[in-house]
Amino acid sequence: MQTIKVMLVEDHPTFREAIELSLAEEPDMELVGQFGAAEVALRNLQDAKNGIHPDVILLDLNLPGMSGIKALPWIKQYSPDTRIIVLTQSDKKADVLSAIHSGANGYLLKSAPIEEITQGIHTVMRGGASLDAEVANLILNQIQSSPLQSESLALLTPREADILHRLGDGLLKKEIADELDISAHTVAEHVKRIYIKLEVKNAPAAVAKAYKTGLFDQGA
Numbered sequence: 001m002q003t004i005k006v007m008l009v010e011d012h013p014t015f016r017e018a019i020e021l022s023l024a025e026e027p028d029m030e031l032v033g034q035f036g037a038a039e040v041a042l043r044n045l046q047d048a049k050n051g052i053h054p055d056v057i058l059l060d061l062n063l064p065g066m067s068g069i070k071a072l073p074w075i076k077q078y079s080p081d082t083r084i085i086v087l088t089q090s091d092k093k094a095d096v097l098s099a100i101h102s103g104a105n106g107y108l109l110k111s112a113p114i115e116e117i118t119q120g121i122h123t124v125m126r127g128g129a130s131l132d133a134e135v136a137n138l139i140l141n142q143i144q145s146s147p148l149q150s151e152s153l154a155l156l157t158p159r160e161a162d163i164l165h166r167l168g169d170g171l172l173k174k175e176i177a178d179e180l181d182i183s184a185h186t187v188a189e190h191v192k193r194i195y196i197k198l199e200v201k202n203a204p205a206a207v208a209k210a211y212k213t214g215l216f217d218q219g220a
Helices: 014-022 040-048 068-078 093-101 114-124 133-144 157-169 172-178 183-196 201-214
Strands: 002-010 027-033 056-059 083-086 106-109
Touching: 002 114, 002 133, 002 172, 014 027, 014 114, 027 040, 040 068, 040 133, 040 172, 040 183, 056 068, 056 114, 068 201, 093 106, 093 201, 106 183, 106 201, 157 172, 157 201, 172 183, 183 201
Parallel strands: 002 027, 002 056, 056 083, 083 106
Antiparallel strands: none
C-alpha cells in the first residue's frame, strides 16, 4: 500500500492539530509537513534537495501574508505533480472560481467532516476532482449564464460534451469509461481534448466554464 504524503498549509494551530490527529488514523496517509504561512511552505517546496515533496497539499486561502490564491501558481511551479485541495471557510463565488482556475484540484470547506476530507484526498490522487457539496451547489445555482464567449466551446463533439456532463456529476474517468463501455485511456484522451478546447487545467475548471458560458444549459 502506497502512503499518500500530505502537506498542510493552515495558520490556525487548533485546526492543524485536528487534521494531524485525523490523518494519523488513516493507514495510507502521512502528514509530512505543516506550515502556518504560504511563504514558508513555498520555500520548502522550492528546496529541491531538503524540501518536502508532498502528493497532496491542503491549502487554506486566508493566510497571513501571501494568500492561498496567490500561492497556488507558485505551488504549481515548484511542485507541478502535487495535487492541491483548497480547505477553507470561504464559500464565496470569487474565491471558488479563482482557486479552480488557478489549478486547484479540489475545494472543500472546513465545516466538512473529516471523512469527506480524506475521501477528497483519495479522489484527487485517483485523478478526480473533489468539490464540497455546497461549492458544487454554488457553481450550479449562482454562476450566471452568459452567451458563449469562446468559439472553442462549439468545437466539443457530442462524446466530449457527454463526458464533460459526467465529470460535472462527479464521476471519475474509470467510472465514465464503464458507463460508456469504452476504455479509460479513451476517456482520458477525450478529457485532454476538452481541457485544450476550453482552455482550462482540470475538471472543476472545465465544469465551471461550462456552466458559466451556458454550455450545459444548451443540452450539450
